[in-house]
Amino acid sequence: MKNKKEIIAGIIIIGNEVLSGRTKDLNTSTLSLWLNTLGIDVKEVRVIPDIEKLIINTVNELRSKYNYIFTTGGIGPTHDDITAESISKAFNLEYGFHKEAFSILEKYYKPGEFNEGRQKMAKMPTSASLILNPTSGAPGFYVENVFCLPGVPSILKSMLGGLNNVLVGGDPILSKTINLRTYESEIAKPLSEVQINNKEVDIGSYPFFRAGKLGVSIVLRSVDQNKIDNCNSQILAFIKAKDIEIIELD
Amino acid sequence: MKNKKEIIAGIIIIGNEVLSGRTKDLNTSTLSLWLNTLGIDVKEVRVIPDIEKLIINTVNELRSKYNYIFTTGGIGPTHDDITAESISKAFNLEYGFHKEAFSILEKYYKPGEFNEGRQKMAKMPTSASLILNPTSGAPGFYVENVFCLPGVPSILKSMLGGLNNVLVGGDPILSKTINLRTYESEIAKPLSEVQINNKEVDIGSYPFFRAGKLGVSIVLRSVDQNKIDNCNSQILAFIKAKDIEIIELD
Numbered sequence: 001m002k003n004k005k006e007i008i009a010g011i012i013i014i015g016n017e018v019l020s021g022r023t024k025d026l027n028t029s030t031l032s033l034w035l036n037t038l039g040i041d042v043k044e045v046r047v048i049p050d051i052e053k054l055i056i057n058t059v060n061e062l063r064s065k066y067n068y069i070f071t072t073g074g075i076g077p078t079h080d081d082i083t084a085e086s087i088s089k090a091f092n093l094e095y096g097f098h099k100e101a102f103s104i105l106e107k108y109y110k111p112g113e114f115n116e117g118r119q120k121m122a123k124m125p126t127s128a129s130l131i132l133n134p135t136s137g138a139p140g141f142y143v144e145n146v147f148c149l150p151g152v153p154s155i156l157k158s159m160l161g162g163l164n165n166v167l168v169g170g171d172p173i174l175s176k177t178i179n180l181r182t183y184e185s186e187i188a189k190p191l192s193e194v195q196i197n198n199k200e201v202d203i204g205s206y207p208f209f210r211a212g213k214l215g216v217s218i219v220l221r222s223v224d225q226n227k228i229d230n231c232n233s234q235i236l237a238f239i240k241a242k243d244i245e246i247i248e249l250d
Numbered sequence: 251m252k253n254k255k256e257i258i259a260g261i262i263i264i265g266n267e268v269l270s271g272r273t274k275d276l277n278t279s280t281l282s283l284w285l286n287t288l289g290i291d292v293k294e295v296r297v298i299p300d301i302e303k304l305i306i307n308t309v310n311e312l313r314s315k316y317n318y319i320f321t322t323g324g325i326g327p328t329h330d331d332i333t334a335e336s337i338s339k340a341f342n343l344e345y346g347f348h349k350e351a352f353s354i355l356e357k358y359y360k361p362g363e364f365n366e367g368r369q370k371m372a373k374m375p376t377s378a379s380l381i382l383n384p385t386s387g388a389p390g391f392y393v394e395n396v397f398c399l400p401g402v403p404s405i406l407k408s409m410l411g412g413l414n415n416v417l418v419g420g421d422p423i424l425s426k427t428i429n430l431r432t433y434e435s436e437i438a439k440p441l442s443e444v445q446i447n448n449k450e451v452d453i454g455s456y457p458f459f460r461a462g463k464l465g466v467s468i469v470l471r472s473v474d475q476n477k478i479d480n481c482n483s484q485i486l487a488f489i490k491a492k493d494i495e496i497i498e499l500d
Contacts, residue, residue, distance in 0.1 A: 033272075046294065120435075204266050
């Protein structure tokens with residue numbers, strides 16, 4: 001099996017609310033799981049504050065490193081929503097009312113309700129392409145390889161389907177999880193040997209607590225199902241030899 | 251009120267499991283809320299894979315930018331736990347059995363149970379200072395301003411208390427949240443005016459969905475309670491004028 005080129009992405013979470021600890025970031029998980037199904041692997045996430053210079057610098061640093069960049073947050077109507085203007089500056093593009101976005105929002109709101117705050121959500125790089133928003137009207141947008149999405153998790157989630165045909169992915173990244181009632185230290189040595197013998201499978205070992213008991217999830221990731229299956233067999237062999245219990249979670 | 255020097259921190263989440271979307275990062279929120287009580291403001295978070303070169307480069311880049319760096323993950327017994335060795339290399343320090351850590355773990359496990367995997371958890375920069383672990387024995391460690399903690403949220407949480415007297419913070423960062431039954435676009439303009447008149451208060455506006463209804467949380471952050479109170483009064487004034495309902499959450 002010949003692999004297509006690896007397609008990689010970075011995520012930039014823009015928002016003081018995550019840095020202050022007030023809000024837990026759920027968007028990375030949503031984006032990563034969805035991107036994996038498209039064959040795109042997330043290699044880095046940065047959480048940065050709502051500061052224009054930092055947004056510009058981070059976007060410009062990462063957009064040359066990865067095939068795709070996704071930003072979340074900062075595209076709403078309030079004073080702390082500065083992502084759209086910052087992206088315009090990062091790309092040296094005109095910032096102003098985007099005709100199509102303005103028209104979408106004008107239709108979305110009742111007559112008289114399309115106020116100044118709501119109109120701000122139509123301001124972005126005027127040449128950007130839109131990401132339609134089936135939940136709450138206001139679109140996201142993208143410029144070249146940088147895709148700008150809102151911070152509210154349910155709205156972000158609803159907008160991803162519209163991008164399935166825009167993104168060009170590689171081979172889907174497949175995974176297999178084995179949950180064990182054991183300690184990491186019990187399996188560290190044989191697992192390490194399996195990793196050495198299966199270099200093209202990424203093997204992760206993650207301890208967990210559930211119902212007051214400790215366990216370990218072993219996660220195998222690869223673009224090649226055969227390689228995952230081989231690796232899985234080797235792990236099952238040493239698990240059986242050590243009489244370790246496999247458990248079902250969720 | 252004279253401010254102490256601003257004390258700032260960065261967080262490095264080390265772990266493929268967060269980048270793959272399998273695990274949601276809870277540690278940023280735990281660390282940030284705790285650091286705020288000590289007067290330490292988190293300015294940046296990076297999520298990076300378990301790759302030695304990336305860990306070394308990220309630690310070395312960020313440790314000169316911030317007063318404190320916290321890493322989470324990668325200090326367990328398995329092959330993918332490479333944080334301790336990477337930190338040793340980042341600081342050019344000897345990596346090997348840490349005497350005190352070895353002694354702690356040797357006492358923690360029953361005779362005969364202190365196997366090779368568990369012994370690995372005593373390997374770190376031999377000159378590091380330890381961060382004691384009341385939950386599961388294996389200590390974290392710190393070198394200069396870089397503090398290395400485990401990835402399992404409940405264990406990480408249990409270890410923070412031991413650092414309260416090690417970290418030197420600034421003025422505690424105070425905050426006040428006002429939850430409103432409104433839309434961001436309804437308050438965008440007056441809120442922006444309040445921000446312009448209260449430059450030393452960081453005002454964030456965060457839309458939310460709860461029980462199928464949209465609302466907005468306004469969060470005021472500052473080291474000065476008087477400035478938060480003034481800002482709060484100005485917001486309450488325009489909320490009253492606009493007849494917007496204040497709601498209690500949680």
